[in-house]
Amino acid sequence: VDDDSVVTLLDYGAGNVRSVRNAIRFLGFDIKDVQTPEDIMNAKRLIFPGVGAFAAAMDVLNKKEMAEVLCAYIKQDRPFLGICLGLQLLFESSEENGPVKGLGLIPGVVGRFDSSNGFRVPHIGWNALQITKDSQILDDIGSRHVYFVHSYRAMPSDDNRDWISSTCNYGENFIASVRRGNIHAVQFHPEKSGDVGLSILRRFLDPKCEITKKPPVHRKASKLAKRVIACLDVRTNDKGDLVVTKGDQYNVREHTKENEVRNLGKPVDLAGQYYLDGADEVSFLNITGFRDFPLGDLPMLQVLRYTSENVFVPSTVGGGIRDFTDGTGRYYSSLEVASEYFRSGADKVSIGSDAVYAAEEYSKTGVKTGKSSLEQISKVYGNQAVVVSIDPRRVYLKDPDDVEFKAVRVRNPGPNGEEYAWYQCTVNGGREGRPIGAYELAKAVEDLGAGEILLNCIDCDGQGKGFDIDLIKLISDAVSIPVIASSGAGAVEHFSEVFFETNTSAALAAGIFHRKEVAIQSVKEHLLKAGIEIRM
Ligand code: 1PR
Structure with missing residues (x-):
């Protein structure tokens, strides 16, 4: 015994x-x-x-x-x-x-x-x-x-x-x-x-451990709390160190002569700090995963291992989840890549570019092949473990019928007075626009087995002017899986705004937390005062 x-x-x-x-x-x-x-x-x-x-x-x-x-x-x-x-x-x-x-x-x-x-x-x-x-x-x-x-x-x-x-x-x-x-x-x-x-x-x-015994609490049924998520965009800088970086509309290089990758800290330290500060979840995005094979990027796996030793809230990792053949001809399936992320301590994986290709194919054919990374990973690990990260860019329109994709009337008209916009999906960290809208993509990936959507917006990223409410409303009303609103948070009020005006389940921010402009605790206190259910 x-x-x-x-x-x-x-x-x-x-x-x-x-x-x-x-x-x-x-x-x-x-x-x-x-x-x-x-x-x-x-x-x-x-x-x-x-x-x-x-x-x-x-x-x-x-x-x-x-x-x-x-x-x-x-x-x-x-x-x-x-x-x-x-x-x-x-x-x-x-x-x-x-x-x-x-x-x-x-x-x-x-x-x-x-x-x-x-x-x-x-x-x-x-x-x-x-x-x-x-x-x-x-x-x-x-x-x-x-x-x-x-x-x-x-x-x-x-x-x-x-x-x-x-x-x-x-x-x-x-x-x-x-x-x-x-x-x-x-x-x-x-x-x-x-x-x-x-x-x-x-x-x-240890049943004998100190118990501050309180009577059972009979409280009114509570609602699911809105989550506040801290996101760490991670990449190797020019010196070869893995750093947390942060872009403006996805450009992570400083506006200096050297044009170096912006360095906002060490991934494990920051994630540990955000856990202690009350983040409900921590996300890592390996933002150069689309070109560097993540299993070659052992430091990233190490980051996950160390993080999971001290961070006892859920963590998500994304970047580079796709089939890959390395220099020696060895083939890795996307499922193997995801499995390695899970084994290293991630609770969920997030798929970006590869989900766009899968959604394009599915929208065209209406056939679920079962072969996409999204389908394979969600079949094995369950759809709750698979997030699809969308990187859309706003494209203004005079007339919503000008495109075959779902367009919305926007609150702030475009530069030429356009009253409508559609949200074009991109791949490879926003570098390439694809022929599919965020709305069509969200519907398709829900069908293909995504359990959650991480909804970024390139136009708002790093701008600190608030979330793109038009986009978030469009997507969170279109699907029945949880949506995480991302990009643009600059003040505590932006969090209450997105929760009041849309059905989003969570709000994610990066820059304001990294630069210590707003503390996670202040966001929570503000939401609590505003009457929004959150975890304190
Ligand atoms: O395509 O499967 O390899 O995944 C790549 C992943 O990396 C995608 O999830 C994509 O969103 C992310 N990514 C790629 N390039 C960048 C970049 O910034 N150059 N980051 C990037 C995405 C957006 C958010 C950011 C929020 C909040 N960054 O993660 O944290 O916009 O920022 P804010 O609060 O400062 O406004 P694949």
Whole structure:
């Protein structure tokens, strides 16, 4: 039997559990991996961070003869914590590519969120919980938010009511956590929920730890919080160092004689600082990934590894996700590139140029080939793990019928009094315009399996004059996946403006945070005062 500082981890190899590992180590515990069914029975406490699809997970558990042992362990009321899919698998079955039989320990069927009621699926982001009974590990979270990312959920019923320790409201009340005796499972991700999440894990790992016990909080159902994201555009400068840079309308070179790449700091340091400052998420964009092969760019992978050791909110990485053949003739699929990013600690990958080509093809043929990087990665890792980053440029028009792409009436007319514009997608960091609009692209990539859209705007990038509300409204009304508004933030008011005037789920900024003109905390305080639900 393991000693007190060791936690047994059931990682069946279906995906990235690096962040769970990092969080456990950060809290001072060692990890023992389950290799055989006996390891489950010998565990003193067991964490089961389910990843991937329900059917695939059940398949592996059955093949490795672990399903039965796991059931026996839980029935003996031995300390157990299931995370995300690790909660869902405890139920009787799931509708995910199914029905598929689960472990059957808790009555109920896991089903998909209903997106027809206007709620975006996947459910991505920070929500508060309604604690329904003494849950021990959730004892001091009160009304603070935790991080969810999922498309399927278990629903409360008379048959499972005595298991439920908290619910969450997202268009409907679903089960956020269960507890019976020493058995705990949570739908959200404690390892990605900042200090609140770490305290939940600590309580499970060390039940004797100091508890500032507060009575369960019965609060009104809260809405999904709007996210504030810090973005780090990363590239190698002329000296060969990986630096955080920032452009004006995508031009990252200083206006000096040397014309050097603007250097705003070190990626790992800045990401760590933004985590401490309260960023809800951190994004890295490897902005020269379109020409330099990212797996050759080992420092970038190193950045992700170091970042994930200390940053316990979600991280996204983009740049260079495409099929590639290197100088020696070795072929790498986009899926391999993405897998390496995930293995190095990213929670989501973001695809830029390659998604534009895939969307162009799909818009022309209407056929999903299954071969695009977007389709392949979302099939393996789930669409919640795939962001499409759009780099559109405004093209003014006198008449919206002048183009075959969706045009909008703009608030500020163009230089020749044009009242309309369409938003032309670009590739290769804005260097090449393509025959597809942001609207058409957004619709296409949603169909092809994107879980989220990161919506930049070249015209607004680095200008500090506010987000492009016309563009963000156009796209966030067109799709039912979450949209992240990006480019142009210059003051706290720009954040409340974009949340009041559009349906965007998150707002991202870079320059104002790097130059310390506006602190993330000030943005949050401003939004709170404005009555917008956010995570403090
Ligand atoms: O095409 O799959 O290799 O991905 C390349 C990625 O790199 C894309 O996501 C693309 O947006 C990004 N990228 C490429 N070139 C640049 C550049 O700036 N020269 N950066 C670039 C994109 C835009 C935002 C920026 C916001 C907020 N930068 O990331 O952070 O505009 O800035 P602000 O708050 O200062 O206004 P692929």
